Amino acid sequence: MISIINTRRSVRKFTSDTVPEGDIREILEAAMNAPSAMNEQAWQFIVLSGAVLDQFLAINRNTPKGAPIGILVCGDRRTSRDDYYVQDCSAATQNILLAVHAKGLGSVWTTVFPDARKPVAQLLQLPDHVVPFSFTPIGLPATVPNAKSRYDGGKIHYNKW
Amino acid sequence: MISIINTRRSVRKFTSDTVPEGDIREILEAAMNAPSAMNEQAWQFIVLSGAVLDQFLAINRNTPKGAPIGILVCGDRRTSRDDYYVQDCSAATQNILLAVHAKGLGSVWTTVFPDARKPVAQLLQLPDHVVPFSFTPIGLPATVPNAKSRYDGGKIHYNKW
Numbered sequence: 001m002i003s004i005i006n007t008r009r010s011v012r013k014f015t016s017d018t019v020p021e022g023d024i025r026e027i028l029e030a031a032m033n034a035p036s037a038m039n040e041q042a043w044q045f046i047v048l049s050g051a052v053l054d055q056f057l058a059i060n061r062n063t064p065k066g067a068p069i070g071i072l073v074c075g076d077r078r079t080s081r082d083d084y085y086v087q088d089c090s091a092a093t094q095n096i097l098l099a100v101h102a103k104g105l106g107s108v109w110t111t112v113f114p115d116a117r118k119p120v121a122q123l124l125q126l127p128d129h130v131v132p133f134s135f136t137p138i139g140l141p142a143t144v145p146n147a148k149s150r151y152d153g154g155k156i157h158y159n160k161w
Numbered sequence: 162m163i164s165i166i167n168t169r170r171s172v173r174k175f176t177s178d179t180v181p182e183g184d185i186r187e188i189l190e191a192a193m194n195a196p197s198a199m200n201e202q203a204w205q206f207i208v209l210s211g212a213v214l215d216q217f218l219a220i221n222r223n224t225p226k227g228a229p230i231g232i233l234v235c236g237d238r239r240t241s242r243d244d245y246y247v248q249d250c251s252a253a254t255q256n257i258l259l260a261v262h263a264k265g266l267g268s269v270w271t272t273v274f275p276d277a278r279k280p281v282a283q284l285l286q287l288p289d290h291v292v293p294f295s296f297t298p299i300g301l302p303a304t305v306p307n308a309k310s311r312y313d314g315g316k317i318h319y320n321k322w
Contacts, residue, residue, distance in 0.1 A: 026163060035171060045316055161207070
């Protein structure tokens with residue numbers, strides 16, 4: 001398990017192979033088993049594929065193209081205390097990345113920047129309380145990234161700075 | 162691996178057993194292998210134990226007592242673009258929780274709320290650019306929480322709301 005955490009790296013090039021529906025379901029279950037502030041679970045998930053995925057990628061240009069499917073993680077302001085949905089959705093996104101890697105698939109955490117939120121919300125007919133947060137394209141990796149550990153002892157401190 | 166994600170739950174009661182130093186090192190390595198916005202790795206880690214841990218817990222009252230050790234994840238404003246350290250530190254915190262669970266230990270994600278940040282920074286002599294973010298107490302679970310899946314099909318949408 002810890003080796004899955006340590007060897008997960010951003011994948012930005014994908015083969016054209018489809019991703020089994022059952023894998024997406026398992027990945028979404030992992031996402032929803034993330035912790036959340038006061039267990040508010042302030043997340044919603046939009047699975048994008050086909051023409052809608054293409055339209056999304058034309059808006060959210062920092063997401064690499066080429067994956068057959070992906071998950072848009074959205075914050076739910078109805079159930080979120082203040083902006084804690086950012087932390088809930090981050091934990092869920094990290095679980096998505098790890099579950100993807102555990103299944104031999106690849107992904108990368110891409111942000112929906114503030115200026116893309118409104119056009120994305122319009123495209124997907126999101127209600128006002130649902131905020132597009134991150135998008136993880138999912139596919140078979142076309143290349144396997146180097147997974148050198150990022151451990152840095154200089155960032156560890158004991159009982160004081 | 163996915164079962165580790167799905168069975169991780171918040172642990173708030175701990176035995177008095179110590180946690181091996183090697184486990185803490187492995188957990189910190191998992192934390193640092195989280196993804197971060199533009200690979201900025203805007204995190205710092207303060208390992209708290211003994212008298213300093215007690216003093217921290219007297220300030221950060223939402224953290225349960227009883228664990229022999231814990232990790233304070235801090236954002237590093239020097240390396241963070243805007244407030245993206247929140248996402249970096251959330252991903253690192255989630256990796257900590259998963260690595261802890263994988264090792265048979267227990268933890269819970271507790272927040273350092275804004276009003277506790279200054280006294281915590283003073284206690285630990287943190288420089289101004291280092292923001293206390295989350296604290297994860299780590300110990301052997303005294304009780305094993307129920308791990309019913311939080312999967313909710315009502316939160317999954319396909320290509321539109």
